[in-house]
Amino acid sequence: MKDKKVLMVVAILVVVLVVFFLVRSGSNQLGILTNPVATPESQSTAITPNPEPTTVQSGSKLSPIVVSIRGSNFSPNNISAKKGTMIIWRNEDSQSHSVTSVGGTELSSGTLIPGDVYSHKFNTIGTFKYKCSIHPTMVGTVKITE
Numbered sequence: 001m002k003d004k005k006v007l008m009v010v011a012i013l014v015v016v017l018v019v020f021f022l023v024r025s026g027s028n029q030l031g032i033l034t035n036p037v038a039t040p041e042s043q044s045t046a047i048t049p050n051p052e053p054t055t056v057q058s059g060s061k062l063s064p065i066v067v068s069i070r071g072s073n074f075s076p077n078n079i080s081a082k083k084g085t086m087i088i089w090r091n092e093d094s095q096s097h098s099v100t101s102v103g104g105t106e107l108s109s110g111t112l113i114p115g116d117v118y119s120h121k122f123n124t125i126g127t128f129k130y131k132c133s134i135h136p137t138m139v140g141t142v143k144i145t146e
C-alpha cells in the first residue's frame, strides 16, 4: 500500500515537471497551455474575420448607398450609381414594405417588416424601376452606369 502511494506521488511529480518544462520551453505543441501567454497573437487572429467585409468594399472601391423607407416613401427614390454598387434599403417605417422590381426580377426583397434591411449589389448596367408590392404607389429608380 505504501509503495503504491509513493509511486502515485512520483508519477504526479513527473507529470507536473514535464508540463512545467514544456510550458517554460514555450513549446507550441502545447497550444492550450501557451495560448494565454500569446494573447496579442490570438487577438490578431480574432481580428482576421473583420477585414472580410472591408475587402469587398475596397475591392469594388464603391461605398454602399442607403435608402430609407420612411413615411411610405423611398428616400432617395432616384439613384444613379456605378456598376458594382451595393444599395441597402432600410425599413424605418412603422409598417411593412417591399422592394420589388417593376418589369424585371433584379429586386425582390419580400416583405420587410419595420427594422428590416434589404441589400442588393447591382452588377448590370441599366435602369431598374421598383415599387413596394404592398403599396404600389411607392416607387423608385436605380440607374446603373459603367
Ligand SMILES: [Cu+2]
Residues within 6 Å of the ligand: 072, 096, 097, 098, 132, 133, 134, 135, 138
Ligand atoms: Cu409599402
